[in-house]
Amino acid sequence: MxxxxxxxxxxxxxxxxxxxxxxxxxxxxxxxxxxxxxxxxxxxxxxxxxxxxxxxxxxxxxxxxxxxxxxxxxxxxxxxxxxxxxxxTKVVTAVTLWALAERGLFSFSDRIADHVPAFAKHAKGNITVLQTITHQGGFPNAVVGKDAWADHKRLREVVCDFPLEWTPGSKVHYHGLSAHWTLGVLIEAVTGKDFRDVIRETVAEPxxxxxxxxxxxxxxxxxxxxxxxxxxxxxxxxxxxxxxxxxxxxxxxxxxxxxxxxxxxxxxxxxxxxxxxxxxxxxxxxxxxxxxxxxxxxxxxxxxxxxxxxxxxxxxxxxxxxxxxxxxxxxxxxxxxxxxxxxxxxxxxxxxxxxxxxxxxxxxxxxxxxxxxxxxxxxxxxxxxxxxxxxx
Known part of the structure; x- marks a missing residue:
């Protein structure tokens, strides 16, 4: 340059x-x-x-x-x-979520399934947003394959099909990517927009x-x-x-x-x-x-x-x-x-x-x-x- x-x-x-x-x-x-x-x-x-x-x-x-x-x-x-x-990147995504919560689109005490009903599969219905973002959700090893990175309909399906590994809230165990793929799906559910666009419009550009x-x-x-x-x-x-x-x-x-x-x-x-x-x-x-x-x-x-x-x-x-x-x-x-x-x-x-x-x-x-x-x-x-x- x-x-x-x-x-x-x-x-x-x-x-x-x-x-x-x-x-x-x-x-x-x-x-x-x-x-x-x-x-x-x-x-x-x-x-x-x-x-x-x-x-x-x-x-x-x-x-x-x-x-x-x-x-x-x-x-x-x-x-x-x-x-x-x-x-x-988790902090960038988190700042976006803080702003969306401030606008009243969800509460951190909400269950993910309140906004993404299919996430309730495999006994995940009571997992809260707070548990997810603090690495207490119970699905740390769940994987999103390459086929879902750009296909966000497929992403939602994969996230909702995540298996539960332990009782939510019973442990703190770092979720490398799985929790924030879930939070990306949540962002899309409460805004109706691609989570990448929401992050750009809510945080980066302003x-x-x-x-x-x-x-x-x-x-x-x-x-x-x-x-x-x-x-x-x-x-x-x-x-x-x-x-x-x-x-x-x-x-x-x-x-x-x-x-x-x-x-x-x-x-x-x-x-x-x-x-x-x-x-x-x-x-x-x-x-x-x-x-x-x-x-x-x-x-x-x-x-x-x-x-x-x-x-x-x-x-x-x-x-x-x-x-x-x-x-x-x-x-x-x-x-x-x-x-x-x-x-x-x-x-x-x-x-x-x-x-x-x-x-x-x-x-x-x-x-x-x-x-x-x-x-x-x-x-x-x-x-x-x-x-x-x-x-x-």
């Missing part, structure tokens, strides 16, 4: 640019974060990365690293590169993020998308591990399908801006899409200290994001985070979060899916560099 276009896009972005010192960050700690990411790229941990740091409605830092694409010809990551957000945040990536934007990679144990690389392009995550079907729990695309600064909206009580750059009371309800701990059986630790689930809380361990938000910090991650790649105490939001996105334990260790280090950079 040419320089003039980049300047014009930056000027129209809803967060005006500032600098680290003016917004109360210790530059030395952020320099350490940048050096860490540069080392990761040099070690071939991931081809590319993008970070964004914001506070009080202003953008303190926006920086891209390495390559967005590696084959057949490497392409450097740029300001307008769109990154696969994986499960960070907030000024229509060119930087997508659930369902238009084919015209494919050229801006970073390719996703996956770690290959045993290949040459750091600690005996290399990486290759992911055969599934780079397909046109996946990009356009817009799985509401894992196939969003966006820039790091778009995610930092989305969290700035939440930190500001539902408003961004003069545009309000939510009320403070709705956010207080949505971003609170609805699951207590119950252990998420998939994660192996309490995740303090809100209606979309999860919270740091006070337990010893938490995924992705950083050991140094205060209890009210909230956010979400993307499998093996990324984390985005907001801190109500300081007004800081941060987004870290990469394009290689790396397994634990390295993934979780680096997320804690990345987040802690940012937390320790925040001054009063």
């Amino acid at each position: 040419d320089t003039v276009t980049n300047i014009a896009r930056a000027a129209s972005f809803p967060l005006p640019s500032s600098d680290l010192e003016s917004l109360g960050f210790r530059k030395g700690q952020i320099d350490r974060l940048i050096a860490l990411i540069e080392r990761h790229v040099a070690e071939n941990r991931y081809p590319g990365c993008q970070i964004a740091l914001a506070r009080h409605g202003k953008l303190a830092l926006y920086k891209s690293f390495g390559n967005a694409v590696t084959e057949p010809k490497p392409r450097a990551a740029a300001d307008d590169t769109l990154w696969l957000l994986y499960s960070n 907030l000024g993020l229509g060119r930087e945040l997508f659930v369902g990536l238009p084919e015209a934007e494919f050229g801006r998308a970073a390719d996703m990679h996956e770690t290959v144990p045993g290949d040459k690389g750091p600690n005996g591990e290399g990486m290759r392009r992911d055969g599934d995550a780079n397909t046109a079907e996946w990009r356009k399908g817009g799985a509401p729990g894992g196939a969003g695309y966006g820039t790091a600064r778009a995610m930092a801006a989305l969290y700035q909206m939440m930190l500001a009580g539902g408003e961004l750059n003069g545009t309000r899409i939510l009320s403070p009371r709705t956010l207080q309800y949505a971003i609170r701990n609805h699951t207590g200290d119950r252990v998420d059986e998939f994660m192996g630790m309490p995740m303090h689930r809100g209606l979309g994001p999860h919270l740091r809380g006070t337990t010893a361990n938490i995924r992705g938000l950083g050991a140094f985070a205060n209890p009210g910090v909230f956010g979400h991650g993307g499998v093996g790649t990324s984390y985005c979060w907001g801190d109500p105490e300081s007004g800081v939001s941060f987004a870290y996105v990469t394009n290689n899916r790396v397994p634990d334990p390295w993934h979780s260790k680096r997320l804690d280090l990345v987040a802690n560099f940012v937390h320790s950079a925040i001054l009063p």
